[in-house]
Amino acid sequence: MKSAVFVLLIFAQATPATAQDTFDPIGRLVETGRYSGRDSLIGRDGTGRPVCFRREQGDTHQLDIGIGHMGAFVRLETPEPRDAMPKPPVRVYAGAEEIRNERATGRFRQLTTFVGDIVYAVPDRARAGFTLLASPDPAGFLAVVAEARANFLVVEQRDGRVRDYVAVYEFGPAAMQALLACLKNRID
Numbered sequence: 001m002k003s004a005v006f007v008l009l010i011f012a013q014a015t016p017a018t019a020q021d022t023f024d025p026i027g028r029l030v031e032t033g034r035y036s037g038r039d040s041l042i043g044r045d046g047t048g049r050p051v052c053f054r055r056e057q058g059d060t061h062q063l064d065i066g067i068g069h070m071g072a073f074v075r076l077e078t079p080e081p082r083d084a085m086p087k088p089p090v091r092v093y094a095g096a097e098e099i100r101n102e103r104a105t106g107r108f109r110q111l112t113t114f115v116g117d118i119v120y121a122v123p124d125r126a127r128a129g130f131t132l133l134a135s136p137d138p139a140g141f142l143a144v145v146a147e148a149r150a151n152f153l154v155v156e157q158r159d160g161r162v163r164d165y166v167a168v169y170e171f172g173p174a175a176m177q178a179l180l181a182c183l184k185n186r187i188d
Contacts, residue, residue, distance in 0.1 A: 024123040025133045026075050029053060029064055035182040039175065042182065045070070052182035056169050061129075065145055065171050067183045072138030074145060074153060076129045076166050085122050085130075089158040092118055092132060094148035095165065108154050108165065112147040116140055120155060130155065130164060139180060146176045 027046015035042055035052060045051050045068055053066025053073075061078040095108030116137035122130050132155070134141035145153055148168040156163035 024075075024121050024131050025070060025119055026051075026064075026073050026131050029066070029075065031055075035178065035185075039170075040178045040182045052179050054171055054175055054179065056171065058167060058169070061166060063166055063168070065142070065168075065175075065179075067138050067142065067179050071133055071135035072141040072145075073134070074132045074166075076131070078129050078166075081128050084162045085128070086120075086155050086157045086162045086164055090120060091156055091158060092120075092144065093154050093156070094144050094151060094168075095154040096151045106163075108152060108156075108163070110154075111151065112144050114141055114144045128164070139176075142176045142179065143173075145171055146173050 024046065029043050029045060029051065031041050031043045033042040034040065039054060041053050041055060043051050043053060049069050051066050051068035053064050056063045056065070060080055061076055063077075064073070064075040066073055066075075091113055093108075093113040094111040096111060098105045098107045098109060114134065116134055118141065119133040119135075120130065121133070122128075132141075132153075145168060149170065149172040151168065152165040153168050154163055154165040
């Protein structure tokens, strides 16, 4: 499978998304410390700029949720390839997976949808991770991620045929507030 980079501007409502090739806007995160003994990490993004983030580890993925000079972000790393990735136009939302006959369906009930502009990057299609970056409304984006706690953060084509998602285990409102405080006290 050919490795490619796709960047999509995602608009959750009626605004059409546009695509352009680019690099992963966050890149590798390097931890440099902890914020006030909390679960928030202080680090540097791929460009060396400071970020505050939380890291969640699953059996099959690593999820970084954070904020820095570029905005709020979610960065998923997973070795599991996906059959298909969403294409524009897409939406991003917190979702609860629908269960039928005690089986997961891969369909989601929307809990909260992000309504701002977002960059969606797929840096390596063979590994199937993705990066979401919200610049204009980072607090609003983090609130949607917090709403996904114990559920899923979903990136879905507007027609609903193709979606990608990741489980959000612990990131809730308290974690969101800690990241915003970290940003205010450590980066600004």
